[in-house]
Amino acid sequence: MRARTDDGVELHWESHGEGEPLLLLHEFGGDHRSWRPQVAHFSRRYRCLVYDARGYPSSDVPTDPDAYSQERAVADALCVLDAAGESSAHVVGNSMGGFATLHLGLRHPDRTRSLVVAGCGYGAHPDQDAAFRAESRELSRRYADEGSAAVAADYGAGPGRLFLKDKDPAGYAEHLAVLAEHDPTGAGLTMAGVQASRPSLYDLRDDLARMDVPTLIVAGDGDDGILDVDVMLRRTLPRAGLAVLPRSGHLTNLEEPALFNALVEQFHAQVAAGRWARPSQE
Template sequence: MNVASGFASTPDGVRLYYEEAGHVVGQPRTPVIFVHEFGGDHRSWEPQMRYFARRHRVITYAARGYAPSDVPTDLDAYTQENAADDIAAVLDHLGIDRAHVVGLSMGGFATVHFGLRHAGRALSLTVAGAGYGAEKQYEDYFRGVSRDVADQFEKQGADVFAKTYSLGASRVQYQNKDPRGWQEFATQLGEHDAIGAANTMRGVQARRPSLYDLEDDLRVMSVPTLVVVGDEDDHCLQPGIFLKKTLPACGLSVFPKTGHTLNLEEPAAFNAQLAEFFAQVEAGAWTVRDPRALPSQIMKTS
């Protein structure tokens, strides 16, 4: 079984560091690519890389702005469109036509946009913990907080500001359940490039469109999709329900007593949910919603 790492290049010349496992020459395995959140990096998917490499070809990569990937200094290099297209660039480099795409938070938004921009290349989409800034009543507030977070990364440095950022309202659940795992997450966050973090916040997070503004496009995007949300990740709950009601072939899973860092906080449940989802998709059993199950069909009387 091959374990490898390297760099893929994007059309605008940014090098993206990736790692892969589970690739066996002469034995085709279904590819899965994992797209990390703002507070994480390629290392954040280790529980999934180890588990799914047993049966799949798995890839994780560091987004632009996250070393050892390139850290562009130009803010315009950081956009939601580039974040989605970077997934395709990694797949292109590895000669992969289609893959299951799994994203958390910022990576979940990139996964949604990958589905909109490259639907033919997605076997499925898993959108986990995605929703911050999507709720229209909090949109302006989120943009302002995102710019403030960017300022703090620059002023304090990642090693200092990580101590604050890692203790957000939807992170403490992880700390309470698994202090060792949370400490590893916080330590790795403190190792991020401060300029890359600030530019990601300003260029991607603060400028991305609300999911609700994408409704017309989402309604015709029929890629099999799984949305996963923690029930204490408050600002992702309603956007998760919105995606469930809007995407034609979407399922929604809510993890109890769980915050934002889903895949690390509840790795066994997350892996089991993904494995079942992949199996159904590959069997052709994850289809668009049966029209008999639409909300308008409350109760049959004849």
């Protein structure tokens, strides 16, 4: 199915199952296929909505750099919800999708029933900010000059992704294949317009401290670039919990799908029971 955004970009989206809506937002290195283990599990009880972000076929690939930003990523998530006829949803995102999930709850809390923010935090720490933005701009240049397959060979070998290789070699090979299939224009402009240009989470702490959406933060203990940031988010967000998966990296939903799914289910059950309030001692 196709959803048309207010700036004329068409997004490919899919709906699986019936029940409460569960919107899944993929990371930079993936696309809607990155959520297969979750769709297979949750579509038995939820209506799972997945889509390809702008710049990721089968969605449109705008060539205007101004078409890519963190704000556009949030607007696109809302566009898919609207196309699906859903006023609100439980939202789950990883990495780039985790940032979009967090910003969706921050800017449009009325559209979110709960948030699962996984793998979120790269480049957000003040000590990493400048280097991350420079690295993202360099990756954008490499996509233009070298193409997706060349970038995938290096990007896919990052330490946070090698946990998947050790645990599930076939799953890792599929992950690399998806990464190598990225449209170089879309990937490069996403790197420049979204990754390298998004606001620092540390600059948003006052806003985050007022966000009242139930939030589960998920991190792998081997995903070193995000752990300090996720502790900050846990301490800042009024209704947040933090789950750290042992011996895990950046792709927790693929590395440990059963554990990831169980954590999400337990979280949703707590939210439904009204048990995900601010702890009294806080």
